[in-house]
Amino acid sequence: MPNRVRTKTPIHFRNRGDSPLSPATPGKRELLLQLAQELQQMTIESMEGLGLSRKEQMVTYRRALRGGGSKERPSTRLMERSSAIADLLSSWRRDRRYVDSDGSPRVLPINGKGASLETLARKFVPEMSVNEVLTAITRHGEATAYRGDKVALVGGSVLLSPKTAEMTLALLVNRIRRVSQTMLHNATLPEGSKGLGRFERQVFGVLSEREFNEYAQVMRTQLQDLCDRAESGLELAADKKGRKRKACGIGIFVFRDD
Numbered sequence: 001m002p003n004r005v006r007t008k009t010p011i012h013f014r015n016r017g018d019s020p021l022s023p024a025t026p027g028k029r030e031l032l033l034q035l036a037q038e039l040q041q042m043t044i045e046s047m048e049g050l051g052l053s054r055k056e057q058m059v060t061y062r063r064a065l066r067g068g069g070s071k072e073r074p075s076t077r078l079m080e081r082s083s084a085i086a087d088l089l090s091s092w093r094r095d096r097r098y099v100d101s102d103g104s105p106r107v108l109p110i111n112g113k114g115a116s117l118e119t120l121a122r123k124f125v126p127e128m129s130v131n132e133v134l135t136a137i138t139r140h141g142e143a144t145a146y147r148g149d150k151v152a153l154v155g156g157s158v159l160l161s162p163k164t165a166e167m168t169l170a171l172l173v174n175r176i177r178r179v180s181q182t183m184l185h186n187a188t189l190p191e192g193s194k195g196l197g198r199f200e201r202q203v204f205g206v207l208s209e210r211e212f213n214e215y216a217q218v219m220r221t222q223l224q225d226l227c228d229r230a231e232s233g234l235e236l237a238a239d240k241k242g243r244k245r246k247a248c249g250i251g252i253f254v255f256r257d258d
Contacts, residue, residue: 011184011187011188044057046172047169050165050168051165074170075169075170075173076174078166078170079167079170079174081125082159082161082167084124084125085124085125085159086159087124087236088121088123088124088125088133088137089137089141089143089153089158089159091120091124092105092108092153093105093153094232097115098115098120105153107146107150107151107152108120108150109149110130110134110149110150110151111130111149117130117134117151118130121133134151136159137159138151140159140160140161140162141153141158141160142154142155142158143155158224175251178251179200182200185197185198186200199250212256216254219254220254223254226252227252230250231249234248234249
């Protein structure tokens with residue numbers, strides 16, 4: 001028997017009335033198809049940029065159709081270790097056991113009990129050796145080895161992802177999923193709903209190449225400060241202790257439409 005494709009019930013948008021910002025058009029269904037085609041084309045171009053041929057993309061498309069409602073998320077599996085190390089760096093900045101009296105992260109011994117990198121590693125990434133964690137945070141994080149047997153956190157809790165096609169695609173999948181969930185949630189709310197939507201905004205204008213580079217540098221500092229403050233209201237994944245919680249947070253990026 002042929003495989004049956006399980007399909008999700010389409011979202012029923014409550015706000016169906018025409019708006020001056022989206023005037024009525026005779027071929028709404030055709031317009032929806034054109035927009036879907038634009039999204040597919042954008043996906044094709046992104047995949048080609050990451051080295052996947054169109055033939056390979058067709059293989060993944062057929063697999064996705066056969067998979068139906070599969071909940072498998074290889075992107076999550078790939079990012080778990082990076083997320084755990086990012087939590088490690090956040091704990092180093094936030095946990096009172098790892099900060100000085102002025103609130104700055106302490107210089108930690110690499111090995112040993114108590115407040116050490118080894119202790120953090122056992123909590124957040126027990127499957128990794130201390131040397132592997134040290135390499136990861138000094139290569140991809142804002143930490144540096146200090147006097148041979150210690151390590152210092154010289155910046156924030158930012159963890160740079162390895163620049164591989166696999167990790168880049170995993171990050172892209174993860175971020176597209178999250179922004180789409182937010183936008184679809186907001187679109188299903190009745191028009192005029194106040195305080196129920198999830199915050200999602202874009203600001204944009206036009207800048208020259210030189211102006212954009214200056215703007216991006218200024219915004220980098222401001223947005224990092226915002227992320228640090230936003231992170232303080234979130235629990236680390238390793239601190240959930242079995243309670244029913246879901247991953248949540250904010251996503252911010254600077255863009256230039258090329």
